[in-house]
Amino acid sequence: MKIVVIGAQWGDEGKGKIVDYLANEAQIIVRYAGGANAGHTIVIGGEQYALHLIPSGIFYPDKIAILGAGMVIDPKALFDEIKMLEDRGIETKGRVLISDRAHIVLPKYIQIDKERDAARKKPIGTTGRGIGITYSMKCDRDGIRIADLAWKEKMDELDQADLDFLAPYTDKLLEMSVDLGTYLMHRKNTQVLFEGAQGTLLDLDLGTYPYVSSGMSCAAGAAVGGCIGPRAIDKVLGVFKAYSTRVGNGPLPSEFDPTAEDELCRFVRETGREYGVTTGRPRRCGYLDLVSLRYACLSNSIDSLVMTHLDVYDTFEEIKACVAYNINGKIVETFPASVEDLNNAKPVLRTFPGWKKSLADALTYEEFPVAAMEYVEFIARYCETPVDIVSVGYDRKATIIRKSPWVL
Ligand code: GDP
Ligand code: IMO
Ligand code: MG
Numbered sequence: 554m555k556i557v558v559i560g561a562q563w564g565d566e567g568k569g570k571i572v573d574y575l576a577n578e579a580q581i582i583v584r585y586a587g588g589a590n591a592g593h594t595i596v597i598g599g600e601q602y603a604l605h606l607i608p609s610g611i612f613y614p615d616k617i618a619i620l621g622a623g624m625v626i627d628p629k630a631l632f633d634e635i636k637m638l639e640d641r642g643i644e645t646k647g648r649v650l651i652s653d654r655a656h657i658v659l660p661k662y663i664q665i666d667k668e669r670d671a672a673r674k675k676p677i678g679t680t681g682r683g684i685g686i687t688y689s690m691k692c693d694r695d696g697i698r699i700a701d702l703a704w705k706e707k708m709d710e711l712d713q714a715d716l717d718f719l720a721p722y723t724d725k726l727l728e729m730s731v732d733l734g735t736y737l738m739h740r741k742n743t744q745v746l747f748e749g750a751q752g753t754l755l756d757l758d759l760g761t762y763p764y765v766s767s768g769m770s771c772a773a774g775a776a777v778g779g780c781i782g783p784r785a786i787d788k789v790l791g792v793f794k795a796y797s798t799r800v801g802n803g804p805l806p807s808e809f810d811p812t813a814e815d816e817l818c819r820f821v822r823e824t825g826r827e828y829g830v831t832t833g834r835p836r837r838c839g840y841l842d843l844v845s846l847r848y849a850c851l852s853n854s855i856d857s858l859v860m861t862h863l864d865v866y867d868t869f870e871e872i873k874a875c876v877a878y879n880i881n882g883k884i885v886e887t888f889p890a891s892v893e894d895l896n897n898a899k900p901v902l903r904t905f906p907g908w909k910k911s912l913a914d915a916l917t918y919e920e921f922p923v924a925a926m927e928y929v930e931f932i933a934r935y936c937e938t939p940v941d942i943v944s945v946g947y948d949r950k951a952t953i954i955r956k957s958p959w960v961l
Contacts, residue, residue: 554744563798563805571859572746573609573610573949580615580744582608582746583620583748584621585750589606590682591606600641604634619736624656628726658684680829734780749772751770753791758771759853794860806845806895821838846858848888859941863944874931878895903931908921912925941958
């Protein structure tokens with residue numbers, strides 16, 4: 554069985570936590586998009602790990618973690634991450650593989666990324682990890698792939714500085730490289746989890762362009778970047794937070810008002826620990842945006858939603874969610890392509906009663922307070938998609954499974 558886990562908002566939905574949880578029943582975990590711009594947090598019994606490139610299934614000693622063809626990989630960041638894991642007692646040898654089609658991020662791309670974004674009239678606020686430049690080189694057919702490291706003619710085209718950078722990593726990268734499509738074809742009956750990075754609204758095509766990342770973070774990206782055909786995917790899971798966050802610039806229609814709702818914003822940011830894992834930047838916060846969540850469900854064929862951070866609302870008297878946009882006096886329930894429309898959109902909010910009780914003690918969904926269940930069920934109805942998993946804390950254990958995705 555092949556399950557894809559994607560972000561259904563602007564990234565940081567808790568994909569790492571959910572992939573780590575679900576990986577228990579998988580044999581192979583494939584990251585299919587993005588690079589070290591991602592920051593996936595996993596908390597296991599009080600130990601916290603931040604992963605940027607390596608798939609979140611690495612913490613189980615018997616799983617194979619593969620960096621897919623859709624990724625852009627900074628070798629230094631990769632080997633730093635492997636060292637961090639080894640130093641903390643996670644054995645990685647022979648378990649981390651890389652698609653021979655994945656692209657390589659060179660130091661000069663990182664430099665150009667930073668300079669170009671700073672020079673923009675309206676910066677995107679990139680993570681400065683060379684992501685957009687590496688994908689541009691790929692599209693321009695000037696990129697360097699893992700397989701190319703063994704191609705002398707191609708290597709001869711590189712500057713000495715690039716060769717010097719690559720030299721200590723080349724043999725190790727080639728040793729880890731794999732023809733991913735063939736590898737998966739030979740393991741047809743294994744359980745494979747495809748881990749997305751970023752989120753639908755940061756996807757190059759589906760997102761709030763140009764305020765997006767440059768990879769395919771959508772569900773379709775799992776097929777391309779995971780080297781399988783789209784019909785080989787059995788299920789798509791969309792992870793979303795009980796509210797909205799965004800790092801960097803670009804539209805966030807349901808963002809908390811910086812003056813009137815400053816206290817609310819601060820509470821959510823501190824309680825949800827809303828600071829970027831990769832850059833440390835405070836995340837912008839807002840109400841749950843159901844218009845964009847429904848758009849994510851439709852455009853990714855999401856079968857099942859995974860809701861995270863519901864616990865952040867535990868002490869609230871009432872909770873609000875955005876159910877439509879008011880764009881210059883017109884009520885809109887579909888997600889517009891125009892950034893201008895999104896910038897002008899005022900959220901139409903619906904209020905729900907709070908539950909004023911800790912969700913941490915519930916072992917099953919049925920033990921949730923009625924008000925919490927009503928909030929969850931409203932979302933499922935609005936999005937016409939079931940919410941099958943609810944996360945009520947950052948630890949691996951704080952996960953309530955209503956229906957396991959591994960059961961067909
Ligand atoms: P990712 O990029 O989608 O993997 O998400 P990040 O790791 O960037 O951000 C999610 C943050 O929320 C991390 O600090 C997680 O430890 C934390 N987290 C995940 N799920 C929950 C949850 O259900 N409740 C709370 N309070 N925190 C959570
Ligand atoms: P995970 O996988 C949140 C954002 C950046 C910036 C924009 C473009 O942890 O959810 P880039 O460096 O990719 O060119 O930056 O995309 N961004 C993310 N925001 N979570 C992420 O990944 C992100 N990856 C990129 O902040 O606005
Ligand atoms: Mg993140």
